[in-house]
Amino acid sequence: MDSPPKGATGLRRIVNAARYSLAGLAAAVRQEAAFRQELMLAVVLVPLGLYLGRSGSERALLVGSVLLVLVVELLNSAIESAVDRISTERHPLAGTAKDLGSAAVMLSLVTLGAVWLLVLLG
Numbered sequence: 001m002d003s004p005p006k007g008a009t010g011l012r013r014i015v016n017a018a019r020y021s022l023a024g025l026a027a028a029v030r031q032e033a034a035f036r037q038e039l040m041l042a043v044v045l046v047p048l049g050l051y052l053g054r055s056g057s058e059r060a061l062l063v064g065s066v067l068l069v070l071v072v073e074l075l076n077s078a079i080e081s082a083v084d085r086i087s088t089e090r091h092p093l094a095g096t097a098k099d100l101g102s103a104a105v106m107l108s109l110v111t112l113g114a115v116w117l118l119v120l121l122g
Helices: 010-031 033-052 056-086 092-121
Strands: none
Touching: 010 033, 010 056, 033 056, 033 092, 056 092
16 A cells, blocks of 8 residues: 655655755755865866766766765765754764764765776876
8 A cells, every 4th residue: 555645746746856955955055164165176176077088987987976075975964964953962972973974975085086096097
C-alpha cells in the first residue's frame, strides 16, 4: 500500500524543491564564510577546468571535483546547523559530528587537488 502524499505533487513539488534549494544556497552564501571562499574558488576553477580539459571526460573530472567541494561544504554546514540546533553545549558526540564533517570537506579538497594534478600533468 502506498503512503499518502506528504505535500505538493507534480510540477508544484518541483517548483517548491527548487525554491528550497535556492534558499539553502542563499543561506550558505550569507552565513558560511567557508562556503563563500570555496564558491569564489569555483568561480575561478570551473571556467579554467572547462578551458584546460582536453576532452569531455577531463572537463567533467576537473569541474566535478570543484563542485564536489561545494556539495560537501553544504552537507558539513547542514550537520553543524543541526548539531547547534540540538544544543550549543559542548558534548563529545557533537564535537565528533562537526569534526567528521570538517574531515569530509578536507578530503574533498584533497580530491580536488589530486584530480587537477592527475588530469593536467597526466
